[in-house]
Amino acid sequence: MKPTHVLKGIYALWYREFKVFLNEQSRILSAVFLPMFWYFIFGSGVGSITTTGINYQHFIFPGFLAMTIIFSSLFNGAYIVWDKKIDFLKEVLIAPLSRTTIFVGKVVGGMTDALIQAFILIIIGTVIGIPFTIVNTLYTVFILFIFTIGLVSLGLIIGSFLESPESFGLVSSFVVYPLFLLSGALYPLDTLPAWMKVLTRLDPATFAVDGLRNVILGISSMSLIHDLSVLIAFDISLILIGTWAFNRMKL
Amino acid sequence: MDNPIPAIEILGLKKTYGELSAVNEVHLSVGRGEIFGLLGPNGAGKTTLLMMLATLLKPTSGDARVNGYSIISQPSHVRQSIGMVFQDPSSDELLSGYENLKLHALMYDVQWKSIDHRINNVMRLVDLEHRKHDKVKTYSGGMRRRMEIARGLLHQPAVLFLDEPTLGLDPQTREHIWKYIESLARETGMTIVLTTHYMEEAEKLCQRVAIIDYGKIIALDTTQNLKNRLAGDVVTLRGKLLEIDALRGLPFVRKIELQDGRIQITIENAGKNLKSLLLAAGEIEEVQVRSSDLNDVFLHFTGKEIRETEGDTLEHIRVMTTAKQSR
Numbered sequence A: 001m002k003p004t005h006v007l008k009g010i011y012a013l014w015y016r017e018f019k020v021f022l023n024e025q026s027r028i029l030s031a032v033f034l035p036m037f038w039y040f041i042f043g044s045g046v047g048s049i050t051t052t053g054i055n056y057q058h059f060i061f062p063g064f065l066a067m068t069i070i071f072s073s074l075f076n077g078a079y080i081v082w083d084k085k086i087d088f089l090k091e092v093l094i095a096p097l098s099r100t101t102i103f104v105g106k107v108v109g110g111m112t113d114a115l116i117q118a119f120i121l122i123i124i125g126t127v128i129g130i131p132f133t134i135v136n137t138l139y140t141v142f143i144l145f146i147f148t149i150g151l152v153s154l155g156l157i158i159g160s161f162l163e164s165p166e167s168f169g170l171v172s173s174f175v176v177y178p179l180f181l182l183s184g185a186l187y188p189l190d191t192l193p194a195w196m197k198v199l200t201r202l203d204p205a206t207f208a209v210d211g212l213r214n215v216i217l218g219i220s221s222m223s224l225i226h227d228l229s230v231l232i233a234f235d236i237s238l239i240l241i242g243t244w245a246f247n248r249m250k251l
Numbered sequence B: 001m002d003n004p005i006p007a008i009e010i011l012g013l014k015k016t017y018g019e020l021s022a023v024n025e026v027h028l029s030v031g032r033g034e035i036f037g038l039l040g041p042n043g044a045g046k047t048t049l050l051m052m053l054a055t056l057l058k059p060t061s062g063d064a065r066v067n068g069y070s071i072i073s074q075p076s077h078v079r080q081s082i083g084m085v086f087q088d089p090s091s092d093e094l095l096s097g098y099e100n101l102k103l104h105a106l107m108y109d110v111q112w113k114s115i116d117h118r119i120n121n122v123m124r125l126v127d128l129e130h131r132k133h134d135k136v137k138t139y140s141g142g143m144r145r146r147m148e149i150a151r152g153l154l155h156q157p158a159v160l161f162l163d164e165p166t167l168g169l170d171p172q173t174r175e176h177i178w179k180y181i182e183s184l185a186r187e188t189g190m191t192i193v194l195t196t197h198y199m200e201e202a203e204k205l206c207q208r209v210a211i212i213d214y215g216k217i218i219a220l221d222t223t224q225n226l227k228n229r230l231a232g233d234v235v236t237l238r239g240k241l242l243e244i245d246a247l248r249g250l251p252f253v254r255k256i257e258l259q260d261g262r263i264q265i266t267i268e269n270a271g272k273n274l275k276s277l278l279l280a281a282g283e284i285e286e287v288q289v290r291s292s293d294l295n296d297v298f299l300h301f302t303g304k305e306i307r308e309t310e311g312d313t314l315e316h317i318r319v320m321t322t323a324k325q326s327r
């Protein structure tokens, strides 16, 4: 296949994803405002009883940035089960594109949506006094970019196995919430009991949150290189599993 | 146009689901520029056959060549050569018709500069130019079907597959779509393979028809020849104590079938022979005479009525259930 055809194919899938995104303002709003809602409840409620050395609302902001990315990336990916349902997936799979091209196109599409939402949140963060500068915003976007690759892939993998959108609820209970709650988004990593520490280290979101806290607030448990290496390893494995899952996917 | 390779050559294709042979050793060849019909009742295996030809479903055994390419070893060439209009709608209704078509053009590597031009052309062909920027969810069923036919044409495929192009549409829309298919065939000379279980559809559009049932092709000929094989008139009788055996003995009687309280007799030349038939039949309460049509041909080959108005409910339920399971 010609390389230009591959690029056009990726663009095609991105184009569709983006058009749908623009049409679903309610989804965008809920994806941004749900984390903000949690953020203020937690920030003021729990913030009044804990001491993390710095303002608790600032402390958990990176976690909510990660939360937005986790929600929207995974759901965007898992949305492919909806394409199955409406038979649109047939139209895509019958096209002269390789499954790998289709996978990459879907990843790029899902990432775009997730990053736009994250960007809205960064703007809100600036308004409510999170210390964003041009430099740390670039770092933030970079970390989110790396993180979302693996997340969208994970969503796509799950979606490619799901049979019907009704099983969608499972995704949120068994993937989205554990990823979020074990990530240290809401609590510091250093003072945890040992078993809990192990669990948090199994969650890739932990490293994203730690990295974000590092670049935005200057506090972290691990070095940025460490965080990024784990996230990149997470991406690579999920891209590999994802292409495999897409190549075996039947209608 | 004088391409010696047939548009489609099916070499013993077979697809089994457990015990069930959905498509059973089909051999078939379709010439360039032909409009070919696959006619069969619900569950006959029509969609399964098309899905294999379109490389979306792996055959259990056998192979086929589409536009000269093997569906087993050259699937991406096959895909580039075909357009498919699926039985169920397969467009994204959150997008406009134009956006659905643009997406399609990109996936099929249509040159950037001709994308818009081609979209306008095919949308004009199906009379949807004025609605192209509306969301698909605002289209009627017939419009959506037309849009999907247009989409199938966009990359100028060598072969166009239409799976039940008019299923579930009202008679008026159906005739509209027939008109589009006819003009399409005339204007492009494209090979078209369509499946249907509407007799009139096959009769009106197709040059040749294969009757398929239980995954096997049980008759294959031009529509005219198929009808000639059973040429004659159909007499339906109702009455008490009809002399069936005596009727069987008459030289001009071709076929007798019993249907709840009635008998249906196919005879040669009713104008000449009806009188002798009625004399031999016994005590008659009701007589109907009509000339035979493709429906009788179908009944003859499959033992099943295919008429849309007399859909078999049980069969329908079976189909609905499999449709659900396949999701």
Ligand SMILES: Nc1ncnc2c1ncn2[C@@H]1O[C@H](COP(=O)(O)OP(=O)(O)OP(=O)(O)O)[C@@H](O)[C@H]1O
Pocket: B017, B020, B021, B022, B040, B041, B042, B043, B044, B045, B046, B047, B048, B049, B087, B197, B319, B322, B326
């Ligand atoms: N995924 C599947 N698993 C099991 N059986 C299947 C599957 N797909 C189709 N079948 C069976 O194969 C047979 C042929 O189905 P197919 O859909 O090809 O029929 P069809 O001729 O297109 O019917 P219709 O007119 O209802 O569209 C049916 O008996 C159906 O139940």
Ligand SMILES: [Mg+2]
Pocket: B046, B047, B048, B087, B163, B164
């Ligand atoms: Mg079918």
